[in-house]
Amino acid sequence: MKGMEELVDLYFRPGRLPHLWCPGCGNGVVLGALLKAIDAEGLEKDDVAVISGIGCSSRASGYVDFNTANTLHGRALPISTGLKMARPELNVITLSGDGDCSAIGGNHLIHAARRNIGLTLVVFNNSIYGMTGGQYSPLTPRGSRATTAPYLTIEPSFDILALAQAAGATFTARATTYHVPILVDVLRKGIRHEGFSIIEAVTGCPTNYGRQNKLAAPAAMMEWQKEHGVMKAAWDKLDEPAREGKFPIGVLYERTDLKEYTKAYDEIIERAQAGKEAASA
């Protein structure tokens, strides 16, 4: 696998750096892992589209040399969906943050998952709205402090992978910015998967989450990821009390027996062109 410097030369757009992420932010680690995965999968740059929403992580699309769009808050999935419908041969990778994807874009998430459309969704989960300065998101752990939760949050958080799986996603995986090789591995598998795949990348926001929650040092956030992320195989062996506060990483769910949406749509075209409106399936 190529080193990061080589990957920067290969995949970063000249002149677009420095990026706008704060020192200690994990977004660059996730983006680096994504480039490693794309490179390892041998994808041509022309055949990759990177579509993002709005938020810190969504700025990533502008830095990398693919067909890219930094769209509207929460709307990366619909735009990705339309592009995939128009160009099914493209590898469409959607980048979104925890707020972008699970709050304002939550409806799009469950329906993209339900359709099993062949998108690779990477959710940069830093547990906070970073761009706007530290407000809580649906993935902020209960009991966290945020600028809009000065008395701590009382809302439970989503398990976004369980949510996506329940909605119909056929591939779910999680890794953290501490577990980079695992992150690269699950990204590769997600890209390869035919159908809707979602990869939750747990990443740290020392500036806006950490400072408010006694994790201001970037290293402290990494430590936290190291201590709380448990490989799926080990996780499966833990009993409920031992799982408390921890989360599984690796590929958590995969099925390959369901047809991808654009391929299924080809059958509609065949039926229509054969001149028969289906009686009922």
Next chain:
Amino acid sequence: MSRVLLMQGNQAVVEGAIAAGVRFYGGYPITPSTEIAEGMAKRLPEVGGKFMQTEDELAGIGTVLGASLGGVRAMTATSGPGFSLKQEMIGMACSAEIPCVIVDVQRVGPATGQPTSPSQGDVMQARWGTHGDHWLIAVSPSSVPECFDLTRRAVELSEKYRCPVILLMDEVIGHMRERIELPDSYEGLAAARRKQPDVTPEDYLAYADTDGSKVPAMADFGSGYRWHVTGLVHDETGFPKGTPAATKNSQDRLRTKLEDHEDDIVQTEHYRTEDAEIVVVAFGGAARTAYEVVDMARNEGIHAGLFRPITIWPFAERAVRELAEKTQCLLVHELNCGQYVREVESAVQGRASVRLYAKYDNEPATPDELLAEIREAEKTIKGAK
């Protein structure tokens, strides 16, 4: 060869879209536009295109923008409540210059309003619905055959000028059935594709005005030209740049991109206006009453005419001003409480009197009702003489 059919306005929009080469539709069902979604669901796959019923109105237009980035002519349709929801993406399409057609079959509003009753209450929303300064095109058909023609034109304009085009319909025209003659084959009717880059991918600047037209060439995603789309203010490279100069340059180009081509974009119809003293200004379904009433008024000796904006936005300012020079009264008739009349007033600037006949009770004006307004206008003119 052609075929004569009795067809609904909404169905004619579907046929116009298919003829224009629209091959993707994403949308959400809403009265009174649903027949468009139903028609596209049936017709698109027949021609190898794709239809998606999306989870909501936002996703409807979102998928349309995505498909358009992929180089496919794409369209959505809705009515007032959905048109409100689509506004954020309309802004995105204006900023990133992504061709798309949005059909709004207007109904009575605000809120749920009166879903099955006609209105033209979205005419200002069509111009100013999304936030910030922005420029787009809206066209409004007054007959079923024109639904076909203007849908094709909407697709053509959106491709040519890289902006959203609103097909501003109303329930009167959307649900009316009348005679239409359609060609047996749509071959040769597809809208010209957006301008493609004539430079290599290395030299391609996604938002550069390379030929003075102010319309940049647009490469399809996946064609080998890798470029960046953003809703942030950007410069000719397509990457965010928010300096005062970059912001002003961007706004100036987006504005003049349409202003410079108004002769091509703005279409109007004059009906018996040559010697008219009173000219009714009406568009869409409201114009149907007006044609008839102009004839009725003429039979009474009143010199009446009709001026029908076909392009609603940009506003036909020059044509209205010229009209105001040679007529005495412009009687604006619209199916709302009086929106477009303000545009007319600002163009006329006192050169003629401007009257409003606003109809906003769920029904189009009957000929007798509009005739009474013309008689009133006539009395005022004669009284003034």
Next chain:
Amino acid sequence: MKQNFRFSGTGGQGLITAGIILAEAALLDGKLAVQSQSYGPEARGGSSKAEVIISDEPIRFGRVTHPDTLLVMSQEAADKFSGDCDGSSLIITDSLFVREVRAKDARRVDLPITHTAREACGKPLFANIVALGAVVALTKCVTTESLERAVLDRVPKGTEDANRKALAAGYALAENN
């Protein structure tokens, strides 16, 4: 020459289909036609109406403000939709359902339309086609050739004979009136 028609009754009686068929028949005769209808909750159950204008000249305003011919197939529709008829109007009622209409001076023809549909075709479902036959026989607004073609173009396959019978029954109803 311009003729205004309004067909009204209860949702489910097929009057909107009848309106579309009449307009299509007019086009087959080389005339112009505009058809419009009531929409929404009132189109499903409750009272429903379809309007057709047939003319040799371009038709501008597409709705009917004064019907030359009004077909009413329910009392509720008669109450709701007969108010703008006058002495020059022809009102055709289904005598099974309609007792009175609001325009007292209109020419009124009461016909057992639904009853006839049941007799001639076995089902009240064909009442709209029987009614169309009667309307055309009484007004001569379109040729019977075009009407038959328009009917057969619209109705489901396998029902052609029943629909022809319904038309014939409608003509006979009007002629025996």
